[in-house]
Amino acid sequence: MTTEKLVSEIRKKHSFLCVGLDVDLDKIPSFLLNEEDPIFSFNKAIIDATHQFAVAYKPNTAFYEAYGIQGWKSLEKTIKYLNENYPEVFTIADAKRGDIGNTSSRYAKAFFEDLGFDSVTVAPYMGKDSVEPFLNFKDKHTILLALTSNEGAFDFQTKKVEDDEVYKHVLKTSKNWKNSENLMYVIGATKAEYLAEVRNIVPKSFLLVPGVGAQGGSLTEVCKYGMAENIGLLINSSRGIIYASQEANFAEVAAKQAEKMQLEMKTILDGIH
C-alpha cells in the first residue's frame, strides 16, 4: 500500500486507529475454544466488527509463534482474510526482526511477499545492512523501533550517544539509508513530549504509537506533539479493544471500544481542519 492510500483511508474513516491482534487463548471468550481454529475465529470476528473504525491491524507474531505450526496457520489465515476482504486496511507484522543482510532479505520476503503484509517492524541494533533489505520492496513499509513504550526503553534508547540520545541517532542515521522513504518509526506514547523532538527529525514520516490507553499514554498529548501535515500517526490499541469483553457479544463490545477511540480521533481531526 502506498503512503498516499493510507492517508486517504485515514481521512475517509476519520480514524488513525490500529488494532493490535495479540491473541492469547487464555484471554479470548472460552466458547471459541471449541472452534477448529479459535485464534482465527476470534480475529475474524474482531476484524469484521471493528474495520469501519480502524485503518490498520497489527498481529504481534510472538503470540502466534507461541502456538507453533497451528499459530502460524492462524496468522496466515488472518492476513489472507484481511487482504481478501478488507484490502483497504494497512497491515503490520509486528515481528521486530533484524539480522545480517542476506538473512534480513529472507525475513522481508517472508513477511512482504509470502504473507503479504504491507509493513513489518524491525529492530535497529544491527544497523544499515540489517534494515536496507526490508526497504527494498516497493510500496512496503519498514517500521523501525526508535523509542519503545516499555520501561527498558530507558536502558539504551535514551542514553546519550555523541550529541544525541540513541533513539534520535537511529532516526537521523536511518534517513540516509537507501529507500528511506519506506521507513516509518515506532515511538511509544508513554513519553508524549519526546514526539515533538521526533518530529523535528522526521517531520513527515508515519509513526506507529503503542502505549495509548492500557500503558497510560494520552491520545490528545500524542496528537498535539506528534501529528504531521499528512496526519502521520497510527495509534495502536490491543488489549483495550480486543479483550474488552469475554462474553458472547465480545466483538460488539470491541467495536464499541474502537468506535470510542475513532470518535476521539475524529474530534481531533475535525479540530485541525
Added chain:
Amino acid sequence: MTTEKLVSEIRKKHSFLCVGLDVDLDKIPSFLLNEEDPIFSFNKAIIDATHQFAVAYKPNTAFYEAYGIQGWKSLEKTIKYLNENYPEVFTIADAKRGDIGNTSSRYAKAFFEDLGFDSVTVAPYMGKDSVEPFLNFKDKHTILLALTSNEGAFDFQTKKVEDDEVYKHVLKTSKNWKNSENLMYVIGATKAEYLAEVRNIVPKSFLLVPGVGAQGGSLTEVCKYGMAENIGLLINSSRGIIYASQEANFAEVAAKQAEKMQLEMKTILDGIH
C-alpha cells in the same frame, strides 16, 4: 543444558564448533529437492555427519520462516531430531527476538519449552524488561546481541554512549539483570581485538562468535583475545561447512570441513593445557 555440561562436552570433543543450519533450497544439493522435506533431509545428513566435531547447532529461524508453515515444520523436526538423537549437543535458535515483557515471555516459551532449544539469540534494544523473561528459565541460555559481525555494527553498536561504546554499555548493564548468569553474548569475530575488551567486562560468559571463515575473522586471533578459563567460546560456521559441496557426498565433505576446524580447535586447546 547447564553451562558445566557444555564445557564438559567441549573438553570431551576438543571442539567449540557451532554449525549454523542456515538452509537455503537454492544452495542445497538439487537431488534433495525430490525428498518429502528437503530442508530436514539436508539438516539430518549434515548433523549425522558432523556431530562428532561440533558441540552446538544453530538454525537461523529466518531461513525457516521464509518457507512458511513448511519451513516451521522443518525447524520443529530438526530440533526434535537433535534432542532425541544427540541430546549432548547445545542447540541455539538464532531468532534475534525481543519485545515488551509479556510478549518476550511468549517467545521464550515458544523457543525454550515448545521447541526445546537450549538457547535463543535476543536483541538488546528494548532493554531489561524485554530480555528478563528469557532469563527466567532454568538451564536455558539467552544469547544477547552485543557486537555483531556485519558492517552495520558500526552504525550504533560502536558509538560512544556515556563513557562506553554502546556494545560495552549493553554488556555492563545486562550483568545487573535478574538471572544474568543465564546470559551469553554474540560477539563478531571480524573485530578480534574487541574481544579483549569484552573479556574485561564479562570474563566468564560464553561468547557466540560468528564471522570466522566466510566473513574473514581468524580463529587464532579470536581464541587469543576471547578464550576464558572455561573456554567460553562457541565459534559458528555456517556456509563454510554446510555448503562445502553440492554433490552426492555433500555431508561427507561438510564433515571434512568441520573436522578441519575441530582439529585447529584441538591444537589451540592442547596448547593451553
